[in-house]
Amino acid sequence: MNGNHTGHAGRRSPLEPKADRETVRRHNLSLVLRAVRDEVEMTRAGVAARVGLTRAAVSSLVEQLLDSRFLSESGKTFSGQAGRPGTVLKVARTGVAGVGVEINVDYVAVCVVDLAGTDRVRLVEHLDNRGTPPAQVLGRAAGIAARALASAAEQELRPVGAALALPGLIAAGTVRQAPNLGWIGVEAGAPFAEALHALRPALPALPVRSENEANLAALAELWFGGLGDLRSFLYLTGEIGVGGALVLDGELLRGANGFAGEIGHVPVAADGPRCRCGARGCLEQYAGQSALLRAAGIDERAGAAGVAELELRAREGDRPAVSALTQAGLTLGRVLSGAVNLFDPDAVILGGIYRPLFPWLAPPVGAELADRVVSGLWPGDSGRVRASSPAADAARGAAALVVQDVLADPVAYAHRESH
């Protein structure tokens, strides 16, 4: 059964307004730009064959994209695609760029990506954002972003927007709550944009949006994780909190209010430890960074250094470390089994601190899934439990989200100055 069986959706059938020439051209510019981006290198003939437009139409669109510096052309000819050999088109390595800023509990990561999605600047600073007023945290993050933008400028990248990745529930751009940051009802985009503009006044003020950090990490995984045909997965990111996101057939599942994926607050036990969200026994009280470090006998305030220490001790076979990871893995595996039974993804991907700790978490997680997933599709060695890609994180996902907007309508982002 597919969409047309599921009820009265779209029961009204208004005729779509006729697309005018300008709209069609903008759409076709996007088609051509995305075609080149997807294939990395392409001839005009290759583009024409792929997007189903005439060679003449494609040439005209390509000229405009070269003119606006979204594409660049190299002299070399290339005969691997349809049509006669031609000069090779690539997306420009300079010009428009997206900025991603992950503000997490104990670090800020900034990433600038170019039109191809390549990670061109990356800056991570470890600092404790707990108990600090949101405006101050956003100011710090803006300072780190300003340093990253200085590097971007040296590479002739022109940021056209930024996205903030935040560990909390975001609705309509507002952080409804981020329990581990202690934020409730914070509008983060505008203060960040102002602080950044104050630090880099030469730059036009950037539009800034806010998104859930795990959602962006999952999108980064989808876009840059080398997943091949894998299009449906449950993504978990271990940090101070435990974030999650669901991707089904290449689409992020946001839920009715944009709050889907909060696996960190799936109850593990009726009367477990009190969670920052106010409830008891949430998964992150068993498998979050603090719980893991504490169980291994490591100071939970040690943050990233503590996680590195945990990995080191596990590698050396330290019993409390291995036992803490096994117990956390069993609990993770139990909760993941429930999530897999509910949602039926093709894989579970573990990111954040779970990526370095994967060798010790994967066996208990896999064993629980093998025991508890009712479809029988999750035998222990199925490769359905994976560590996230080192190339994908929330900051890169955030930056790439901005670039997606450019790809969808390049005209809206064309440089206004003459060149």
Added chain:
Amino acid sequence: MNGNHTGHAGRRSPLEPKADRETVRRHNLSLVLRAVRDEVEMTRAGVAARVGLTRAAVSSLVEQLLDSRFLSESGKTFSGQAGRPGTVLKVARTGVAGVGVEINVDYVAVCVVDLAGTDRVRLVEHLDNRGTPPAQVLGRAAGIAARALASAAEQELRPVGAALALPGLIAAGTVRQAPNLGWIGVEAGAPFAEALHALRPALPALPVRSENEANLAALAELWFGGLGDLRSFLYLTGEIGVGGALVLDGELLRGANGFAGEIGHVPVAADGPRCRCGARGCLEQYAGQSALLRAAGIDERAGAAGVAELELRAREGDRPAVSALTQAGLTLGRVLSGAVNLFDPDAVILGGIYRPLFPWLAPPVGAELADRVVSGLWPGDSGRVRASSPAADAARGAAALVVQDVLADPVAYAHRESH
């Protein structure tokens, strides 16, 4: 963020083949038929206004639909819609019909619906299907369906297909497993169709498909439950097993392999009672029909009579009965909190045996959701926890699914005999 941000989906853009006149006409016949179905009564002018075709085109389409007996026309005029008053069109109350057959652990329900989705025949027989070979269960169900079809024939309904609703994992029409029936790898459609054809040889052999019972109950709720604007919900059905389904924005979420929604096998405790699925501590061992009856001190083999007895005792304030329901409600609420945190629906709908037991289950379920849902959108009295509609069940959903196919392409189901 929407679809166009989520990656490379649809990266190939092949030109769609040109629709020929015949295809367009079949599509338009479907549009017109669905328009009349949705509005119950319509004039030709009303249809034209709604579907965006000319009055002349609509008249020609309507003639064909009247001719094929998908629509009927009444003499009365009607001026409540666009255009001049005209005779009133309705979908025909005789002719094509869908057959739904729910085969559950302790009952079989058959439902025949007409083109309007109205429940025209309903037959429920209580019997224990456990430990009976699948072929025999399917034969019994065919016998019940044959009796229902005799009633349908008297009402001049012409069944064009049947759907089986089964409490198990269905992939490509095969029951991969239905733990509570004890079925593994059963192809149910063909044997059912053959048994039915043997009993009603005058009828052309019906195409029969198999679907998950909770999915069909959720679709019935969506189509017939009077949900108004509610388009995203988590549906739970209490039976011997506990089935579930997720509907997001009016679409059933099937998961990567069609196995989504198995909330009955979400783990409640690491070392709980052994479940029929092979794992331990699954929700249905705490909140399924048998567990509930046992906890209330009622013979779990009593089936539907036992559930009625439980309801009666709870109504009388019997302490073990109320306590069993409260405990089951707390466990249900805890698992539902996790599911809501993962999936973010607008409501939770409780069906099957949970519908009559709703007055005692709703308070503990609501209290757990209020405590544990991290978005804070689920205060105790929010109306987000609802009992299913008495008008909606899996058998009706199954029958309506067949009718959906007719609505999508009526020409394929036009009567072949002359009339």
